[in-house]
Amino acid sequence: MKRIFAGAALAVIGAALLLTGCSKKADSADTVKLVYWSMWNQTEPQAQAIEEGIRDFEKKNPTIKVEINWNGREIRKTLQPALDNNQTIDIWDEDLERVIKTWGSYSLKLDSYLDKTYPTTEGKAYKDAVMGSLIDLSRFYASDGAVYAIPYQPFVFAFMYNKEHFQKAGIASTPKTWDELIVAMGKLKAAGFVPMTMDDAYMDTLPGYYLARAKGYQWVEQLVNDNTNALWNDPAVLQMAKAFEAIAKAGYVSNTVAANKWPAGQQDVAAGTVTMYLNGTWLVNEIMGTTGPEFPWGTFAFPSVPNGVDDGTAANYGAQAFQVNKNSANPEAAFALIAHLTTGAWDKELAQRSYGVPVGGTTDWPVQLAEAKAIFNNLKICYPWAGGIQANTDKLPVIVESFTRLLGGTITADQFVATMKR
């Protein structure tokens, strides 16, 4: 009997505690709480800039409190189950294409917010304060052409290179065509540098970009999804394979290229032994720990190829992006926070700290990305990742395996094509 009483007493105390908890919440109804699930780990420079930006926002808006949940890239797995279970999450972020295509149905349409002005947009509407190409890209990924995500931290995929090597090798201007690239590689080799390397993680970008330059990215997507394998007979495929076979034979790639496991290859670039590496502009930040800020970074677009259709105006570019939950109780406050982080001082701060590109696009590019600015301004066509070669995730590993052998010099161009047709 005694135990039952004790149990009942505990239950009453518990209930009382719960009730006081509730009443406390009711008292502070005038403060707005936003919950932000972040794709960053708290130790990353982007996270630190964002966190400081958020604290600054709270200071300027004393009625708004922001709770941050640092997920890191695990958010790709954690967010959706949480949303499905109606957990309170107002804002989240990840890659622009991913957020729209994967979580678009959970997010709020933001078009009406783009026309408003915010304290950091200098009297302009939000959409006029940021790079138009990024907002266009956001619309491009949505099935109805509306804006479901606000891009920040833009990147472009291009050749990242060591400018000092180019100078020492006597290369006056960056290559715009494949032939110019081969000439430049010859000069680099003659000057004692290893012209290029690659890691397993990005290996597919080399054939992907070459083929996209030759025939357009839609064709590359058709190629990899062609179940009959007939499209692999197209002369462009053999031309691509021959082009890389020639590079391998001439010794223009690092001799460890077939065995490079990310980040071994990019560390060779950081160490100054290799000159070029096809990658996103995020590379500067990614290997900053090894290169230091003084590294002579240069950037040039993937060159056009013989008989090709695309040039430097086409590239894979994108951004990280914020989304607002369509069930958010405070969408106005959520967008105000996003505007605070993606325009003005904090946009600049984020770009500087992570050696990235500012969303404003006009000023304050980090010195390491000065040459990337020209590429950004020229962009007309957005390639999918690796020029579309990843469209078939089942075929991709087979392509990468054979291409790695081709670039490593253990198979010929004809053998590569034959393997692809099997």
Place this chain on the structure above:
Amino acid sequence: MRKNSTLPMKIIFLGPAVFCYLVVFLYPTLRTAFMSFFKVDAITDALAKWSFTGLGNYASLFKSTLFMRSMQNIAGIWFYGGLLVFALGLLFAVILTSGVRYKAFFRAFIYLPNVISAVAMGTMWMQYVYSPRYGLLKNVFGFLKLEKLAAIQLTSPDYIFAALLVAYCFGMVGYFMLIFMAGIEKIPVDYYEVAVIEGASRWKQFVKITIPLMKNVLRTNIVLWTISTVGFFVWSMIFSPLNPEPGTVTPMVYMYQMIFGANMVVTERNVGIGAAVGVLLSLLVVVVFAAATKLIRDDDVEF
């Protein structure tokens, strides 16, 4: 009357265990099997969003070159890795139970890789031992003037499977050695004493006494090895962290990609295919278990 009176007791004692089993094991198993006949976009999708595809998921699995490659890979790991691990495990077990000095030290030493996290071990193999630039093997072969061996690029597509296999087995030997040792130590010493008096060689003792009396242990080890091979995931992910590679892909990695999507690009996900992989793998374990039980019979020897 008596029967009835024990029923409440049975319920009280068995209830929690049965309930836990039903909720934690049986329900997910049945749900996964059920799910494998549907196309499901996200793992948390409500039942209403599933669309029935019949055996479609299984059909697309058998058509997928990557999945078939993954099955080949685990077959290779099971067979070649099994031979390597069992041979070395048994050898060490026999040596350590033969009265060698510092037994406890060697036992701990060989078991040590199991204590270290697989992620740390894998990264060490991948980024240090096999590195074509400053790798341990490259340096050792170079030092021994075996230039041809030193020049082999162990993480290139031609060698990556072998590299993965060796690295994985290195850690597993100690684990199976311990189980073999326990088995050997259970065999009464008298048998060996008699054999020694009769003049049997060490090899003969091993073949005629140790092996026949260890059938049980061997069977258990085969089942354990099969389960760990079927669940092969971490090492594969360490050897190709971003996208699966034909040389290292395993069904679990394939399943992961189907459920959570590819790493780099946004692709269609189908949790149903992931579930189908799960069902196939479970069947595989059951088949091997049944075969092992049938082929390796107990001889009703009691000791």
